[in-house]
Amino acid sequence: MTYRTRLILLILMDSIIVSMAIFVAAWIAYPFEPVIHTSSLIISAIALLIFHHIFAFKYHLYNKVWSFASVGELTAIVKAVTLSIIGTAVVQYLASGFVIYKRALLVTWMLHILMIGGSRFIWRVLRDKYIQKPKDKKRTLIIGAGSTGAMIVKHMRGQSNSGLLPVGFVDDNPSKQKMHLYDLPILGKLKDIDSVIKNHHIEQAVIAIPSLPNNILHEIVKTCNQQKVKTQMIPSIEDLMTGKIAVSHLKDIEVEDLLGREPVELDIQAISEYVTGNTVMITGAGGSIGSEICRQLMRFTPKKMILVGHGEFSIYSIEMELREKFGEMGIEIFPIIGDVQDRFRMFEIVEKYRPAIIYHAAAHKHVPLMEYNPREAVKNNVIGTKNVAEAADVFGVKTFVLISSDKAVNPTNVMGATKRLAEMVIQNMNNTSHTKFVAVRFGNVLGSRGSVIPLFKKQIEKGGPVTVTDAEMTRYFMTIPEASRLVIQAGTLAKGGEIFVLDMGEPIKIIDLARNLIHLSGFTEKEIPIKITGIRPGEKMFEELLNENEILPGEVYDKIYVGRTNEANPDKLVDFMNKFDDLSDEKLKDELMKIIYDDNELHARTAEQ
Structure with a gap:
């Protein structure tokens, strides 16, 4: 009409x-x-x-x-x-x-x-x-009878193409039991979800409780999966507050939702004073962490954003995304193709744009792959860091933040050793430079390229099996946005020379991660089996964020600690760099470990292995 x-x-x-x-x-x-x-x-x-x-x-x-x-x-x-x-x-x-x-x-x-x-x-x-034919819609249970649940029902009824027919609510509020909201009954409490699903032939569930604790979320998802009921939830509070997503935009529950923690409250004032109006450069800007740091920084209106990366498509993608989302803010964005291993190019970029802050996220991070390619690991993670850091020193960059890894603690593999050596490079430079050099160390990032989540998803799509190296292997995990926010916050705390360590929460068994993902995909372990394949070259069973000698008491900020690490020997670093080109792969691994450990430590570790 x-x-x-x-x-x-x-x-x-x-x-x-x-x-x-x-x-x-x-x-x-x-x-x-x-x-x-x-x-x-x-x-x-x-x-x-x-x-x-x-x-x-x-x-x-x-x-x-x-x-x-x-x-x-x-x-x-x-x-x-x-x-x-x-x-x-x-x-x-x-x-x-x-x-x-x-x-x-x-x-x-x-x-x-x-x-x-x-x-x-x-x-x-x-x-x-x-007029609307409910027979074509899935019978849907709304978990949470508050204002959010009411909005979800209103949206479902208002959208003829939503495909969902709200049947009722469950809510733990005693005053709402046996009441009706939008002519829909409150059918029970959260503990009654299993029986409500059976009695009312529920086909889908929508979680409409914004601040639901993770352990309860986990139980709800587990119950719904057992009944073959698809579960969705409202977007995160952060997305709702920023207006990125409306409450009506339901999302599938991801592993990140089950493992997520309380959101980090940033010191907005400190970050604004640190970032606003300054030129910021990010290496590895097209990567998982680098691109998220770019997104987070744009909120604080830097004057210029220098996006440096080796892959042209990844740099193009993040540039287009930032222009689309933040184009009206007047921030100048410069997409720069350059390899951190190219010393001349790094000096050229820093000299031209004169950034006040550099976030160095460019790195090789795949542990088994770097075992087979130790020379490339050193060239990218150590020499690349040295090139960018020395350019920062020469051209008066105020703060240089290295993105490091928990694998730099007591490293047993090439990747971890090169990250620890990169930390040593910037700690050594901090002693003689006016630039504040700091490193931020954290564990695995959920959903990043090369992480287990994308691998597990591909294996599930193919029908399994999902491969786990060892049933007892654990790792620390953090979401990409949380890690990026803490990296930016750590930069404001820099005095020079620190190794900041992010609180990663409790370590998680990889096999539990695999089980959660299988269940979230709507399968059981009988349908998608888990196969134990054995530890790969260079892998640890358990990883640490700090060793016993590196722990300093107390947080310097919520979820951020300062580690105390051994000072690098400048002569050893220079000697290693001088003979690097002449070392075989096996000799290269030995020399890496010699720099990180003294002779007694190295002897003891060799004996243990």
Whole structure:
């Protein structure tokens, strides 16, 4: 139906209702004697009709989408009708010898609201009950009967293509038990989800509790998976607050949701003073961590963002994303293709753009792959870091933040050793430079390229098995946004030379991660088996964020600690760099370990292995 046709029909329908209402009201108000003269009734009807259309246009009664009608629309009707009656009373007073038929006007007001409002709301009832065919929709349980749950139901009913039919709620609030919300019953508490699913033939569940604790979320997902019920949830509080996603945009539950923690509260003032109006450079800007650091930094309106990376497509992608999301903020964005191993290129970039802050996220991070390619690991992770750090020193960069890894603690593999050596490089430079050099060390990042989550997902898509190296292997995990936020916050705390360590929470068994992902994908371990393959070259069973000698008491900020590490021997570093090109792969591994451990430590570790 076109807007013009709809407008004409509404005006015609209202005209009939308004014209009838005052005559019906006169008969109801004065049933036994004709108190009001016919001429007065006709004048009153004409006045009411004119005033109604004036106020109907004023309060947009002909422009509202009545299939979504609620309290706001009812309020508009009441205002329009009330003002129409007041206007008619004035006309009646002047035309009838200063007489107002109050009883008739009161009844007219009530009939007017009932009939105008009813004509609008009847469409919503017809649409919900008869026009939409619930047989094509999945019977859906809403978990949480608060304001969010109410919004979800309103959205489902308002969207004919949502594919979901709300059946009822579950909520732990005692005062809501056996009550109804939007004509839907509260069917029980969270502990009753299993029986509610069976008794009401639930096909899908939507979690509408924004701050649901992770252990309860885990139990809900487990119960729903056992009953073969797909589970979705509202977006994160962060996405809702920033307006990135509306509450109606449901999302599938990811492993990150089950393992997530309380959001980090950033010191916005400190970060703003540190970032706002400055030029910031990010190496590895197209990678998982580098790109998220870019997104987080844009909120603080730096003057320029220098996106440095080796892969042209990844740099193009993050540049386009930042321009699309933050283009109106006036921040200059420079996509720069360059390899950190190219010393001349790094000096050229830093000299040209003169950044105040550098986040060095470019690195090779795949542990088994670096065991086979130790030379490339050193070139990228150590020499690359040295190139960018020395450029920062020469051109007066204020702060240099190295993104390090928990694998740098007591390293047993090439990747970990090169990251520890990179830390030593910047610690050594901090002793002689005006630039503040710091490192931020954290564990595995959920969803990053090369992490286990994408691998497990591919294996599940292929029907399994999901491969886990050892049933007892554990790792620390953190989401990409949380890690990036803490990296930025750590930069504000830098005094120079620190190794900041992020609180990664409790270590998680890799096999538990695999089980969660299998269940979230709607399968059981019988359908998608887990296969133990054995530890790969260079892998540890357990990883640490700090060794015993590196722990400093107390947090310097929420979830951020400062580690105390051994100072690097500058002579050893220089000697290693000088003979690097002449070392075989095996000799290269030995020399890496010699720099990190003294002779006694190295001897003891060799004996243990």
